[in-house]
Amino acid sequence: MKNLFNKLGERLNRVSSMKLTLLAVLSALIVGAFIIIFSDVDNLKNGDILGAISTVGSAYWALVVGSFGSLRAISNTINSSTPLILCGVSVAIAFKAGLFNIGATGQMLAGGMTALWVGFAMDGPGIIQVPLAILAGAIGGAVFGAIPGVLKARTGAHEVITTIMLNNMAAFFILWLLKTDLFQREDRTDPISKLVSAQGRLPRLFGFLDGRSDLVAHIGFIVAIGAVVAYWWFLKKTTTGFEFRAYGLNADAATYAGMHVKRLTVLSMVFAGGFAGLAGAAEVLGTYGYASTNFAGNIGFDAIAIALLGQSSPLGTMFAAILFGALQAGGRQMQTNSDVPIDLIIVLRALIVMFIAAPLLIKTIWRTKSAHVSAGQTFRGWGS
Amino acid sequence: MKLELRGITKRFPGVVANDNVNLSLNTGEVLSLIGENGAGKSTLMSVLYGMYKPDEGQIVIDGTELVFTSPADAIAAGIGMVHQHFMLVPVFTVAENVVLGVEPTGTLGKLNIDEARRMVREISDKYNLDLDPDAVIEDLPVGVQQRVEIVKVLLRDAKVVVFDEPTAVLTPSEIIEFFEIVKTLVSAGRGVVFITHKLKEALNIADRIAVLRRGKVVGEVDPKTATESHIAEMMVGRPVQLTVEKNSAEAGDVVLKVTDLTVLDADGRTHVEKVSFEVHAGEIVGIAGVQGNGQTELVEALTGLRKATSGVIALDGKDLTHSNPRERHQMGMAHIPEDRQRQGLVGGLSVAENLVLTRYHDDQFSHGVIVEWDAADAMAETLIGEYDIRTPNKETGVGTLSGGNQQKVIVARELSRDLRLTIAAQPTRGVDVGSIEYIHSRIVKERDAGTAVLIVSTELEEVMALSDRLLVMYRGKVVAELDPKKVTPMEVGLYMAGSRPDSAVTA
Numbered sequence: 001m002k003n004l005f006n007k008l009g010e011r012l013n014r015v016s017s018m019k020l021t022l023l024a025v026l027s028a029l030i031v032g033a034f035i036i037i038f039s040d041v042d043n044l045k046n047g048d049i050l051g052a053i054s055t056v057g058s059a060y061w062a063l064v065v066g067s068f069g070s071l072r073a074i075s076n077t078i079n080s081s082t083p084l085i086l087c088g089v090s091v092a093i094a095f096k097a098g099l100f101n102i103g104a105t106g107q108m109l110a111g112g113m114t115a116l117w118v119g120f121a122m123d124g125p126g127i128i129q130v131p132l133a134i135l136a137g138a139i140g141g142a143v144f145g146a147i148p149g150v151l152k153a154r155t156g157a158h159e160v161i162t163t164i165m166l167n168n169m170a171a172f173f174i175l176w177l178l179k180t181d182l183f184q185r186e187d188r189t190d191p192i193s194k195l196v197s198a199q200g201r202l203p204r205l206f207g208f209l210d211g212r213s214d215l216v217a218h219i220g221f222i223v224a225i226g227a228v229v230a231y232w233w234f235l236k237k238t239t240t241g242f243e244f245r246a247y248g249l250n251a252d253a254a255t256y257a258g259m260h261v262k263r264l265t266v267l268s269m270v271f272a273g274g275f276a277g278l279a280g281a282a283e284v285l286g287t288y289g290y291a292s293t294n295f296a297g298n299i300g301f302d303a304i305a306i307a308l309l310g311q312s313s314p315l316g317t318m319f320a321a322i323l324f325g326a327l328q329a330g331g332r333q334m335q336t337n338s339d340v341p342i343d344l345i346i347v348l349r350a351l352i353v354m355f356i357a358a359p360l361l362i363k364t365i366w367r368t369k370s371a372h373v374s375a376g377q378t379f380r381g382w383g384s
Numbered sequence: 385m386k387l388e389l390r391g392i393t394k395r396f397p398g399v400v401a402n403d404n405v406n407l408s409l410n411t412g413e414v415l416s417l418i419g420e421n422g423a424g425k426s427t428l429m430s431v432l433y434g435m436y437k438p439d440e441g442q443i444v445i446d447g448t449e450l451v452f453t454s455p456a457d458a459i460a461a462g463i464g465m466v467h468q469h470f471m472l473v474p475v476f477t478v479a480e481n482v483v484l485g486v487e488p489t490g491t492l493g494k495l496n497i498d499e500a501r502r503m504v505r506e507i508s509d510k511y512n513l514d515l516d517p518d519a520v521i522e523d524l525p526v527g528v529q530q531r532v533e534i535v536k537v538l539l540r541d542a543k544v545v546v547f548d549e550p551t552a553v554l555t556p557s558e559i560i561e562f563f564e565i566v567k568t569l570v571s572a573g574r575g576v577v578f579i580t581h582k583l584k585e586a587l588n589i590a591d592r593i594a595v596l597r598r599g600k601v602v603g604e605v606d607p608k609t610a611t612e613s614h615i616a617e618m619m620v621g622r623p624v625q626l627t628v629e630k631n632s633a634e635a636g637d638v639v640l641k642v643t644d645l646t647v648l649d650a651d652g653r654t655h656v657e658k659v660s661f662e663v664h665a666g667e668i669v670g671i672a673g674v675q676g677n678g679q680t681e682l683v684e685a686l687t688g689l690r691k692a693t694s695g696v697i698a699l700d701g702k703d704l705t706h707s708n709p710r711e712r713h714q715m716g717m718a719h720i721p722e723d724r725q726r727q728g729l730v731g732g733l734s735v736a737e738n739l740v741l742t743r744y745h746d747d748q749f750s751h752g753v754i755v756e757w758d759a760a761d762a763m764a765e766t767l768i769g770e771y772d773i774r775t776p777n778k779e780t781g782v783g784t785l786s787g788g789n790q791q792k793v794i795v796a797r798e799l800s801r802d803l804r805l806t807i808a809a810q811p812t813r814g815v816d817v818g819s820i821e822y823i824h825s826r827i828v829k830e831r832d833a834g835t836a837v838l839i840v841s842t843e844l845e846e847v848m849a850l851s852d853r854l855l856v857m858y859r860g861k862v863v864a865e866l867d868p869k870k871v872t873p874m875e876v877g878l879y880m881a882g883s884r885p886d887s888a889v890t891a
Binding site: 237238239240241242245246249250252253254255256257258259260 | 730731732733737741757
């Protein structure tokens, strides 16, 4: 009986940390509402407070409709979420081992380019070429991710510095690659790649529905869900996953326990790079069908916020990525339906992250009395 | 001045750290606050020092109720605190450290260092502290650093000085000096609160002893009439065995042989210098020494966590000087590390996960890359019962357990397999009396089963009680090999301080 109570207590603790996350999202929406009201100059000038408040309603309603209100909206949400999930897992798995991977962008670029090369250079049946191209993306990202891992293990160079630098190097390297004959589209002078062959494209998720070419979501989403499952399985079931968790929480204890921590450092960055590489592959092979210089966009950085929001857990990271994806998809609808600009989405995301990072603030605002606050996964400081 | 704590209650989620605590202290007396780890001593003092706000109760000084919102309020009210871990800037001089925060300044805020020097000298002379205001902190021994902390408190005109486990870092002779200082403070009309878990010291210095158990004051005793075992019983709530029961050792073959081991750190400083010794099967060899004399580095070199610069470490005749920790582990070496929070456990993982922390890769617990959590959980259930680990269940985060139970997790993990050599560093540091008793009996049992045991401890009493042979380390060298049955703690203390009893002036 006592045992049961304790288990219940632990369950509640876990729920309370989820509750805090939900409260953070809610707080962000409330602050966002005030921002909408205060920036609704037209209504305020006329003294029409109610009108301003109704703008909030219509903006938020557009967010919901634009992200989940129709098949097309859902497809858009899925499409936006796919690379976010994969990069989120990339950052999360590094966090688990105590490393801060800011290099998801660079790894995504590396993975995307390798996948692209397989995508247009090979011309096999889709059933072979697609998995091969995706695999190439993972390998490309993993190899690129290994660089900061090896640097850290060998020389102690901090991964925050090296991954940021490698992001820039990847960006310029790709700019150059896209101008080479190998990659550049024949009739173009700007840095843009050849098209992936038709068989090489990732099949669309809703391809079975006739005449709905507007449903752009592709099977990259299945890959992303697979990545979440693989991440969960790795953490829970494998010896290396156990080593990651121990190393991430207490590096000294991991060393004491005989774990090969340098190997873990490299491996965590290899895995992180692999997942980010998959994101690159999904974007290039699925969403675009070619590569431009900035196909990675801001995804690698959003992924940091996502991993923090999801506390680096497999499910948490996935839901956080879907939330960010939905905001992205709904934001476009919001901009069209109401006069609220899509930039509000950036503000909302920033607010969510801010509230997550300040659990005490949330506890004060909502007067919750939870026993256990997890500040999410953190990474080790300098010099460790 | 009369300081009173009236009905102090401080709750944390899930625990009542202080439960209706009433205490009073007059200046000119020493009140010893004694209790096990987790009894609520530190919380109570944090309340007194303005770091925690009590949920109920009042702090009353000379009949006036005061509310402290920060340590600054407490200092202003005449309360000073000497923390267990000193709050000093290592590269500053004594004078600079002492005035930090209350600097005497001249025009345009220029630091008047001469005035600071004078203030230090004045207080130092008044209380016989013998401090050089221009000495740099990092060059000073721990005992002197503690005196700097005392000057800091006195400069801020503390009427009541709280010492949090002040003797933990001191040598036996420094402890005697410290007690002299306490007596001077008291005779100069200050009040002293002396927090400790060492019964002998409380009996030695206190005018009154308040015993705390599970957040409550379970009684106040008079040190003139109380006995150690009586106080221990009050602390734990049941009669406890204070001495280690063991038969004489039956030493067998040499298991660990260390030859000319030298350990330098990355900066080239020598921590262990040409140390040679042997540990036989079935005997306990103890290493005594003041903290920071190379014991930590010696243990790290023996367990593979630190590179040996030169020398040979052999286990059962096999050279393992260059083996990694896991290889040593698999050769039958167990390691109970000195800092369980930092090294021995992963606080964020569960009890069960910590119990397999060094063994998850064994065939017993894993199949290829897959961990057999069922096997690990089954073992956890067994060990929790066998080693009497008090935990809600095996999934509980190990970081939430008490110090004693955390240590039992480590002891269970390390001793529950076939061993040739057990290395235990500070095996009972910060562990409650009840658990100390248990851990000691486990270590003796391990010896009787024919394992070679090496105990490293800065608690002289512990190492003398457990060991069959005693080595003393001073500045990286083994300076003495003694028979613990034939020497007194005072003699060992002299070796620990670097002097030889025969050449020392008899005190």
